[in-house]
Structures are given as structure tokens and as C-alpha cells.
Amino acid sequence: xxxxxxxxxxxxxxxxxxxxxxxxxxxxxxxxxxxxxxxxxxxxxxxxxxxxxxxxxxxxxxxxxxxxxxxxxxxxxxxxxxxxxxxxxxxxxxxxxxxxxxxxxxxxxxxxxx
Numbered sequence: 001x002x003x004x005x006x007x008x009x010x011x012x013x014x015x016x017x018x019x020x021x022x023x024x025x026x027x028x029x030x031x032x033x034x035x036x037x038x039x040x041x042x043x044x045x046x047x048x049x050x051x052x053x054x055x056x057x058x059x060x061x062x063x064x065x066x067x068x069x070x071x072x073x074x075x076x077x078x079x080x081x082x083x084x085x086x087x088x089x090x091x092x093x094x095x096x097x098x099x100x101x102x103x104x105x106x107x108x109x110x111x112x113x114x
Contacts, residue, residue: 004033004037009030058112059108059111059112062108062111062112062113063098063107063108063111065111066093066098066107066110066111067095067098069092069093070092070093070094070095070097070098071095073087073092073093073094074094074095093110
């Protein structure tokens, strides 16, 4: 894309010394190339935003599952069917752990297993 733009710009600059018809043709060609470039960039932007939103939804679901598991941990500890030590050894996060991870900016990465 950039190479095409550079080539077209050079053509226009070279046409500056030529006749008006040649310069107009070169400018139209440059405009067509620029419009194609803008369309391509817009499509890539839409794709990138879609990927970001999909990743965001997946992260939100994963975080929600961690929170639900933390609630189940609390309920099991309260019911006496699980100790904090057993939960910790099993790798089950508490809400306090999840809050700390969120404060440190790590919760999404942990939730997604990164």
C-alpha cells in the first residue's frame, strides 16, 4: 500500500511539469489509490475492533467465572466443607485475591490463563 502511494505521489510530482491533462489524470489516479487505501484501513480497523470486543467479552466471562468460583469457595468454607488452606492449595482464588489482581491490572490475564 505504502509503495503504491509513494509511486503515485512521484507520478504526480513528475506530472507537475507536464501538461494539465496528464497532471489531472495522475491526480485522479492518486485519489483512487488513496480512496482504496482508506477503505482498506477502515476494514482493518473494523476487524481489529471486532477482535478486541471478542477478547473483551471472553475476558468478562472468564472473570465472572472466577468470581463465581470465589463465591463458591466462601460458601464452602462457611459451611465447613472446605478450609482456606485446602482452597489455596487447590488454586481457588478468594475475592480478596481477585480484588488484588484487579488492582494490579492482572485479573484479565489470570482469567484468560495467560
